[in-house]
Amino acid sequence: MSIRTPICDTLGIEHPIILGGMMGISDGILTAAVSNAGGLGTLSSATFGVDGTREQMTKLNELTDKPYSVNLPLFHPMVPDLIKLLPEYNVKIVTTSAGNPAKYVGILKEMGIYVIHVVSSVRTALKAEDAGVDAIVAEGSDSGGKVARDEVPTISLIPQVIEQVNIPVIAAGGMATGRGLLASLAMGAQAVQLGTRFIASDEAPVHQNWKQVLIDSGDSATAIACKTSSPTRLVKNEFFDELDALDEPGKTAMDFMPKQNEGSMRIPDDSDGSRGNYIAGTGTGLVREVKPVADIVREIIEEAEAGMAVMRQAFV
Numbered sequence: 001m002s003i004r005t006p007i008c009d010t011l012g013i014e015h016p017i018i019l020g021g022m023m024g025i026s027d028g029i030l031t032a033a034v035s036n037a038g039g040l041g042t043l044s045s046a047t048f049g050v051d052g053t054r055e056q057m058t059k060l061n062e063l064t065d066k067p068y069s070v071n072l073p074l075f076h077p078m079v080p081d082l083i084k085l086l087p088e089y090n091v092k093i094v095t096t097s098a099g100n101p102a103k104y105v106g107i108l109k110e111m112g113i114y115v116i117h118v119v120s121s122v123r124t125a126l127k128a129e130d131a132g133v134d135a136i137v138a139e140g141s142d143s144g145g146k147v148a149r150d151e152v153p154t155i156s157l158i159p160q161v162i163e164q165v166n167i168p169v170i171a172a173g174g175m176a177t178g179r180g181l182l183a184s185l186a187m188g189a190q191a192v193q194l195g196t197r198f199i200a201s202d203e204a205p206v207h208q209n210w211k212q213v214l215i216d217s218g219d220s221a222t223a224i225a226c227k228t229s230s231p232t233r234l235v236k237n238e239f240f241d242e243l244d245a246l247d248e249p250g251k252t253a254m255d256f257m258p259k260q261n262e263g264s265m266r267i268p269d270d271s272d273g274s275r276g277n278y279i280a281g282t283g284t285g286l287v288r289e290v291k292p293v294a295d296i297v298r299e300i301i302e303e304a305e306a307g308m309a310v311m312r313q314a315f316v
């Protein structure tokens, strides 16, 4: 039996696997690779700037004719300008995150765009559904990058969100394999969104040192820094401690950007992974090899299919 769910038909994709928008990483090449492999790529936007996003979209449209999404981080002042680009590039799917989608859902729907919104609690899921979004990514605290202060893990967040909303739910946070996909579908999710796994791909535009850190990391490699003001999951090392030391009430994500950029600049000279900024989810221990995106997607599907066969025989 092939692993397909209704959202695959809605989005026009083959496999229920979505590349999460990742600042500066989910570029045109990585996004196209995931879409060409039968999943849904998501292009990151604001960090490229308006002109940079235009360039990435041009490249993306050259590399694929498959569906893809564009991530709009709603806190960013550039969002209205980015929205203006969407019709020009015939964008059909948008993933909004880091803010309240109510302000933009109407405009996006008028453009005929399918809107997916990222949430990390039942409360924000209900708010997004009320605002009129078409689907939700429920992202647990296992996820790489910004996480919610309440730190609800993916395994308990997904079923609670699914119980409460009547729109499709996509599971995100800590998943990297077919087992994670199968577990998410068993909980009622219609797809998974992965970030960390796709960083360790041939196509991801990050330095080899970052990919190596993921391969070398085990199950307890990451933790949440800046819990008071801007909780962020990343690999524990010297940089983690430096970032965490800057945490104080009232700060926002933007306040940590200069330090995060400093940590990212260190990566090319950080051969032992001790001083760089390595944003990653709890699934690092499941990332064992850097591979082409197409192989990652195929292996996830094959593992999920094999897992279904095992489950059928597991019950007496």
Ligand SMILES: Cc1cc2nc3c(=O)[nH]c(=O)nc-3n(C[C@H](O)[C@H](O)[C@H](O)COP(=O)(O)O)c2cc1C
Binding pocket: 019, 020, 021, 022, 023, 025, 044, 071, 073, 096, 097, 098, 118, 139, 142, 143, 144, 145, 146, 172, 173, 174, 175, 193, 194, 195, 196, 197, 279, 280, 281, 282, 283
């Ligand atoms: C390096 C990195 C950067 C990210 N940047 C963004 C972002 O700009 N916008 C967003 O909505 N999510 C962002 N995320 C979250 C991903 O889209 C995705 O939901 C998450 O990575 C899933 O968890 P996983 O990393 O455990 O697979 C980021 C994640 C990572 C690892």
